Amino acid sequence: MKKLIYLLTFLKSLFLFSQITAKIVAIKDGDTVVALLDNKAQETLRLADVDCPENRQPFGKNAKQFTSSQVFGKNVTFYRVGKDRYRRTIAKIFYDNEKYLSAEIIKAGxxxxxxxxxxxxxxxxxxxxxxxxxxxxxxxKNAIAPWDFRKMKKTAKQNLAK
Structure with missing residues (x-):
């Protein structure tokens, strides 16, 4: 039984940390893209290390446009590093001679x-x-972090439901 657990853990680590090449075919928002894999399957990738404004927030559309300008239609290399609570793949995406997409988004503000x-x-x-x-x-100067924005929206919905 222990050998089976070790084998499954090893196989999972290969899945999570293997290098994958894909083409970015859609941009959902500033930190979520859709990749077309070699087998023609599509995979939604949530960028690791960064959180962009929601589409309804100020600069949300700008963040989406920036991400699009960097990777849409391009072949990228990515590494799966986990799954989020929505079962999307969390990934580190690299493009154009090893630029790290999350870092470029943060660097551009x-x-x-x-x-x-x-x-x-x-x-x-x-x-x-x-x-x-x-x-x-x-x-x-009044920029609101997306996690605070989501919390405010959730609270507002709860108050409306009362």
Whole structure:
């Protein structure tokens, strides 16, 4: 039984951390894309390390456009690093000579370093620099992090239901 558990754990790690090449065929929002795999299957990828404004938030459409300008229609390399609560694949996506998409989004000021789930502390410095330069969403001194925006929307819905 222990051998089976070790084998399953090993196979899962191969699945999660293997390098995959795919073409980006859709952009759902700033931090979620759809990849077309070699077998013609599509896979929704939620970007690791970053959280972009929701489409309904200020700069949400800008974040989506930025992501589109970087990877739409391009072949990328990605690594699966997990699944989120919606069962989307969390992925680290690289393109154009190893640019890391999440870092590029944060650097341009269209996303927050997602410190709640990320151990990539270099991205904190990237965010601080974008903030100092007032890039993208940082030009708005009242910018609201997407996790706070979602919480506010949830609270408002609950209050309406009462």
């Amino acid at each position: 269209f996303g927050w370093w997602y410190y709640k789930a990320s151990k990539n502390f270099k991205l904190k410095d990237v965010e601080i620099l974008a903030k100092k330069k007032k890039l993208g969403l940082w030009s708005d």
